[in-house]
Amino acid sequence: MSNVTLQESSELVPTYKKKSQKAEVWRRFCRNKKAVVGLIMLCVLIFAAIFAQYIAPYDPIEQNLKNRLQKPSVEHIFGTDELGRDILSRVIYGSRISVSVGLIAVGIACLLGGFLGAIAGYYGGSLDNVIMRFMDIAMAIPSILLNIAIVSALGSGLQNMMIAIGISTMPRYCRIMRSSIMSVRDQEFVEASKAAGASDFFIITQHIIPNSMAPMIVQISMSVGTAILSCASLSFIGLGIEPPTPEWGAMLSTGRDFIRNSPHITTFPGAAIMFAIYAMNLIGDGLRDALDPKLKD
Amino acid sequence: MLKYIIRRVLMLIPVMLGVSLVVFTLMYITPGNPAEILLGEEGGSKEAIELLEEEMGLNDPYIVRFGRFIWNLVSKGDLGTCYATRQPVSQRIAQTFPNTLKLAGLSVGLAVVIGVVLGIVSAVKQYSIFDNVAMALAMLGTSMPNFWQGLLLMILFSIHLQWLPASGFSSFKHMILPAVTIGTSSAAVIARMTRSSMLEVIRQDYISTARAKGQSEIVVILRHALKNALIPIITTVGIRFGVMMGGAVLTESIFAIPGIGKMMVDAIKARNYPVVQGGVLVIALAFSVVNLIVDILYAFADPRLKSQYR
Numbered sequence: 282m283s284n285v286t287l288q289e290s291s292e293l294v295p296t297y298k299k300k301s302q303k304a305e306v307w308r309r310f311c312r313n314k315k316a317v318v319g320l321i322m323l324c325v326l327i328f329a330a331i332f333a334q335y336i337a338p339y340d341p342i343e344q345n346l347k348n349r350l351q352k353p354s355v356e357h358i359f360g361t362d363e364l365g366r367d368i369l370s371r372v373i374y375g376s377r378i379s380v381s382v383g384l385i386a387v388g389i390a391c392l393l394g395g396f397l398g399a400i401a402g403y404y405g406g407s408l409d410n411v412i413m414r415f416m417d418i419a420m421a422i423p424s425i426l427l428n429i430a431i432v433s434a435l436g437s438g439l440q441n442m443m444i445a446i447g448i449s450t451m452p453r454y455c456r457i458m459r460s461s462i463m464s465v466r467d468q469e470f471v472e473a474s475k476a477a478g479a480s481d482f483f484i485i486t487q488h489i490i491p492n493s494m495a496p497m498i499v500q501i502s503m504s505v506g507t508a509i510l511s512c513a514s515l516s517f518i519g520l521g522i523e524p525p526t527p528e529w530g531a532m533l534s535t536g537r538d539f540i541r542n543s544p545h546i547t548t549f550p551g552a553a554i555m556f557a558i559y560a561m562n563l564i565g566d567g568l569r570d571a572l573d574p575k576l577k578d
Numbered sequence: 579m580l581k582y583i584i585r586r587v588l589m590l591i592p593v594m595l596g597v598s599l600v601v602f603t604l605m606y607i608t609p610g611n612p613a614e615i616l617l618g619e620e621g622g623s624k625e626a627i628e629l630l631e632e633e634m635g636l637n638d639p640y641i642v643r644f645g646r647f648i649w650n651l652v653s654k655g656d657l658g659t660c661y662a663t664r665q666p667v668s669q670r671i672a673q674t675f676p677n678t679l680k681l682a683g684l685s686v687g688l689a690v691v692i693g694v695v696l697g698i699v700s701a702v703k704q705y706s707i708f709d710n711v712a713m714a715l716a717m718l719g720t721s722m723p724n725f726w727q728g729l730l731l732m733i734l735f736s737i738h739l740q741w742l743p744a745s746g747f748s749s750f751k752h753m754i755l756p757a758v759t760i761g762t763s764s765a766a767v768i769a770r771m772t773r774s775s776m777l778e779v780i781r782q783d784y785i786s787t788a789r790a791k792g793q794s795e796i797v798v799i800l801r802h803a804l805k806n807a808l809i810p811i812i813t814t815v816g817i818r819f820g821v822m823m824g825g826a827v828l829t830e831s832i833f834a835i836p837g838i839g840k841m842m843v844d845a846i847k848a849r850n851y852p853v854v855q856g857g858v859l860v861i862a863l864a865f866s867v868v869n870l871i872v873d874i875l876y877a878f879a880d881p882r883l884k885s886q887y888r
Binding site: 414421423427429431506514519530540544547555562 | 601846861
């Protein structure tokens with residue numbers, strides 16, 4: 282009798298295929314309508330950034346002084362600005378700056394913070410202490426002020442802005458990576474790997490990092506939105522992108538001077554910033570729910 | 579408890595020293611010669627600049643200059659001289675900081691009241707229309723850049739409706755729009771946190787017990803549920819305080835409020851670095867003090883934690 286069941290179950294094994302964790306997370310993410318909306322919004326943004334020159338109806342930089350400060354119309358859906366440039370085209374081109382700052386600044390933060398956090402968490406001791414006290418200091422300065430201080434030291438411009446935003450976002454990644462590593466570090470599979478003679482680098486990259494990815498992914502999706510906001514804020518106070526390059530925050534800043542009679546100049550770039558951040562927040566929320574094992578059905 | 583507070587206050591010292599080091603270093607590597615900026619267009623002869631450089635100690639090595647900066651700060655409360663007005667920076671901060679503090683205080687109050695109330699009602703009436711609308715609004719609120727929101731409020735309430743003034747800081751009326759601008763996103767974050775924290779508590783057995791013994795619903799929600807859901811809410815408020823101080827930097831310059839944020843933005847544009855440096859230091863200190871207060875408040879919200887504070 283028991284023989285039969287054993288045989289049956291061993292026959293069953295090959296037909297039972299366990300879904301991979303990635304597929305499971307993806308399935309749960311897709312069931313969340315808000316998250317899918319966020320993902321579609323992000324795709325629209327990336328599409329606009331890549332194909333800006335084909336979508337934008339006008340040149341974003343060429344001035345047309347006869348057409349200054351036009352209200353929204355069929356020809357210029359979002360109207361024109363103080364130099365007669367089409368605002369829709371400038372908003373579309375502006376997505377290039379925002380998307381690239383969002384991705385690169387967060388990339389810098391993630392790599393640098395993740396690396397430092399991994400070292401701090403894995404080795405512990407005084408190295409951990411030094412790194413984390415430094416992060417405490419960075420976190421004691423509100424991020425917009427740290428951004429301002431770094432950009433004014435390095436000089437304004439796209440590249441320096443990315444570095445500044447990356448550095449001021451870094452401490453969060455450092456903390457997340459450190460705490461995940463500390464929770465994984467002493468588990469048996471790490472010990473087994475060590476016993477098998479694996480190097481520290483191999484253990485960190487092959488065993489520990491994959492096991493601490495979930496909180497990092499959520500943090501990444503959230504901080505892309507924050508990075509886009511920081512980029513717009515810095516340009517708004519005149520420290521980021523220099524005119525005439527179309528950038529949402531800088532457009533808002535020049536629109537302020539015409540706010541009484543031409544509020545459309547400030548309305549549309551701001552709506553674009555909100556669109557981008559909203560998309561990232563929806564995705565972040567969706568990912569957090571999809572990755573949270575507590576909510577698993 | 580007192581021991582814990584004293585230890586935490588002492589721990590502020592190395593953090594603030596570190597913040598000073600970071601800010602000083604950033605200003606040190608910032609291009610631009612202070613002596614040249616200070617002399618301006620009129621007295622820009624080469625000898626005069628060199629003389630002033632020597633006088634200000636700009637030729638000393640980095641570590642000596644940092645030591646002098648800290649020494650002046652600790653012994654005399656001296657943060658340097660503002661390039662534009664030739665006033666001591668500490669004096670300018672003393673003039674502007676109270677305005678920022680007032681504004682931040684009002685914004686925090688607004689954010690906490692709106693956020694907590696919305697969060698509680700959403701949690702109690704989970705999946706109702708109110709909950710859905712409130713949470714959708716909260717999501718929008720967290721996504722709205724506050725400088726844009728400030729401009730929109732200005733367009734609506736100052737230019738079209740003419741209900742509230744667009745700039746200045748002389749009466750309570752002037753504070754409404756900026757406080758709403760700074761507070762909105764925080765109110766949204768606090769509402770979301772309150773809702774999820776309340777939802778976790780509401781399902782606990784002791785809530786059913788409280789209901790079963792005939793406690794009125796208000797008492798159950800406020801005394802039994804909210805009190806236990808308070809810790810994450812307090813944490814969020816503390817974190818948001820820093821965000822609000824940062825938000826004040828942009829909002830003050832939009833509404834022309836003579837606070838520390840506007841002072842700093844103007845100083846950045848004029849390359850007036852001692853003012854930027856002083857401003858960052860003061861805001862970082864305020865933020866650290868708020869975090870300290872938050873940590874102490876934990877003990878009052880949760881007596882279990884109090885016994886651990888030694």
